[in-house]
Amino acid sequence: MKQVAYYKGCLASLSAKELDISTQALAPKVGYELIELESVTCCGAGDIHEAEPDYYLHLNARILSYAAATGADTLMTVCNVCTLNLRQANHQLLNDAALRERVNDNLEQVGVPRYEQDVDCVHFLWLVAGESFGKLQEVAHKGLRGLRIAPFYGCQILRPSKLMGFDDPDKPDSLERIIAACGGEAIDYPAKIKCCGFPIIQAREETALAELIQPIEQAKEAGADAMVTPCPLCHLSLDAWQSKLKKQTGKDFQMPIFHLSQLIGVAAGLEDAELRFKRHVVSMQPVLEKLAL
Amino acid sequence: MKVELKIWRYDTSTGERALRPYEVDVTEEATLLDTLDAVRDRLDGSLAYRKSCRMMICGSCGMRVDGGAVLACKTRIADVVADGHVPVVSAMGNLPIVKDLVVDMDPFWQKMRAVQPYLEPRLDRATEKENVVAQEQMDMIHKESLCINCGCCVSECNSMESDPDFLGPAALAKGFRFVGDARDGATIDRLERYSEEHGIWDCTRCYFCNERCPKGVDPRDAIAKLGAEAMKAGIDRDMGARHAKWFVTSAKTTGWLRETELVPKTQGVVKAIKEIKFAMSLLPKGKIPLPFPPHVAADIGESRALFDLVTDQGRSGAAGIVQGEKALMHLAHHGESVDGPSHPYDDPRSFPKPYLPDEEPAT
Known part of the structure; x- marks a missing residue:
């Protein structure tokens, strides 16, 4: 069992608790002991990076510092946006000694340990599609029984690839490999690497919905039983905003959306209470019936 | 071949x-x-x-x-x-x-024109001495100055696909090239104009522009710099700016995003009330976490103190993003080589390396 520091971020703490619960239940099965970080805050979600960039860097340095304090060399995230924000800040700190010194002095002054021991920040997807893929294949034996799954990557786990770098940003295959390992069939469609619209869904709803409809509509047309995403923000827009799409376009997609940890969880035989499908807005029932769960 | x-x-x-x-x-x-x-x-x-x-x-x-x-x-x-x-x-x-x-590049040039892509000098006459601009000041706009107007960033812009009037990554990066220019005198006017509908706050942060740019401009980062400068100048009426501001408030007060209050803080109470029906449909699923009692991070005092400390250190606004660019500079996108070839004269097929009079000729 490998120990990793676990940063769950805002959504998995609150509105997407099912993501946190299923991740905590699944992690030991694929070889990870999660050390949850207590004294951490929001990563800023691109918003603090834009509103107060220097504060963004310090907040993320603080998260990295507490991750390092656990003694683990890996900080695991379950959200695309957290992954980009933490990796970007980490890269800046690890490759600019003067900047790191200044930030560390500031952290020290407010009582936060200096960020000295380097950690690598990685998304859960990269762990299960990478170093623990063999473990995944072992535990996924309950299978998805040929369920047709549309992978939806979202943006900030692929781009900018110079900071992310796990998948080919234009031809990613980690989700496809996981779906296949879990006994499902991966559906291919062009919008799987595009934006779900979430960052502007409140400020520019019309533009955001025009983005959101593309992956859902394409997945539906390609015959998907459900979609899966590694990002809780994508999950929230894909799941909760489908009713808005219906209101706007008259199209009622009823597309069930899995969090990545739930999809693997189903194949690995997690219990109902560990999956919490009842917290989804679009019913997961049709998929569960197909699986005869 | x-x-x-x-x-x-x-x-x-x-x-x-x-x-x-x-x-x-x-x-x-x-x-x-x-x-x-x-x-x-x-x-x-x-x-x-x-x-x-x-x-x-x-x-x-x-x-x-x-x-x-x-x-x-x-x-x-x-x-x-x-x-x-x-x-x-x-x-x-x-x-x-x-x-x-x-x-047809015409829509591209129209948007470029809309951001007034030329210097509006702050100093309209010669002073006694020349006006020296320090290298550090020019470093602020180094990346944006690399743009060659090819349109690759625009090609896959997800926001522009859904909203063809969006100014887009190339024009906004050009906008920052002048907002960040110490010699320009129209900064506030520019920030006001770029903050309107179809401007800074329409970017959906898909990062396709950064991925595609063949010159390393990173237009999305330029848009973030514009946002940071606009907020610094107090130009924050747009819903996008209010949305960003609420994340800062959340981080300072509870540490975690106060999700439920984000809607009225972004859209205003009147518009938020119209969303109540939608909100009620999400409530039973736990997607609208109640703000009371607040979900407060441990040691939140540290995060508050950090905010007070760093806001006084002169790295507010775009400078907070630019300071990280040195470390990001040597990174290459997927499929690109990071270091490139070593020195061209190290290639055995190269011509002999030139040498200075007091040096030994290379063999």
Whole structure:
């Protein structure tokens, strides 16, 4: 069992608790002991990076510092946006000694340990599609029984690839490999690497919905039983905003959306209470019936 | 080297659109542009595409390979056709096609014009001495100054696809090139204008622009710099700005995003009330976490103290983003080489290395 520091971020703490619960239940099965970080805050979600960039860097340095304090060399995230924000800040700190010194002095002054021991920040997807893929294949034996799954990557786990770098940003295959390992069939469609619209869904709803409809509509047309995403923000827009799409376009997609940890969880035989499908807005029932769960 | 490729042909006179296969012999070193030249010279003289400098400076030959925008002169064809892959070459996206691979750049230039892409001098007359701009001040706009107006960033811009009026990554990056210029005197006017509808706050942060830019401008980062400068100047009426501001407030007060209050804080109470029906549909699923009692992070005092500490250190606004660029500079996008070749004279096939009078000639 490998120990990793676990940063769950805002959504998995609150509105997407099912993501946190299923991740905590699944992690030991694929070889990870999660050390949850207590004294951490929001990563800023691109918003603090834009509103107060220097504060963004310090907040993320603080998260990295507490991750390092656990003694683990890996900080695991379950959200695309957290992954980009933490990796970007980490890269800046690890490759600019003067900047790191200044930030560390500031952290020290407010009582936060200096960020000295380097950690690598990685998304859960990269762990299960990478170093623990063999473990995944072992535990996924309950299978998805040929369920047709549309992978939806979202943006900030692929781009900018110079900071992310796990998948080919234009031809990613980690989700496809996981779906296949879990006994499902991966559906291919062009919008799987595009934006779900979430960052502007409140400020520019019309533009955001025009983005959101593309992956859902394409997945539906390609015959998907459900979609899966590694990002809780994508999950929230894909799941909760489908009713808005219906209101706007008259199209009622009823597309069930899995969090990545739930999809693997189903194949690995997690219990109902560990999956919490009842917290989804679009019913997961049709998929569960197909699986005869 | 034999190269197979497919090209989306478009004939404006007939409206006919077809994907045509071509096979042509080119050298190992050939670029995509060289390959298109070969196709046109030897197979089909009617193929239309733009080119000029052939060396990544003029920005003429932007086009898509397998759906992603590239400069044809920067793309080595051998890399594209590796493992027998047959690439599909087509015109850039988000701009109307004129013929084959040529797009109408007019909408692009209109947006460029809209950001007033020229210096509006702060100092309108000579003072006694020359006005020296320090290198550090010019470093602020180093990346944005690299733009060659090729349009690759615009091609896959997800916001522009959904909102064709969005100013877009190229024009906004150009906007920051002047907002960040110490010699420009129209900063506030610019920030006001760029903060309007279809401006800074319409960016959906898909990062396609950073991924596609062949010159390392990173337009999304330039948009974030504009946002940071606008907020610093107190230009924060837009819902996007209020949305961003609420994250800062959340981080300072509870540490975690106060999700439920985000809607009224962004949209205003009146508009938020109209959303109540939608909100009520999400409530039973736990998607609207109640703000009371607040979910407060441990040791939240540290995060508050950090805010107070760093806001006084002169790195507010765009400077907070620019300070991180030194570390990001040496990173390359997927498929690009990070360090490039070592010194060209280290190549055994090179001409002898030049030497100064007091040096020994290289052997």
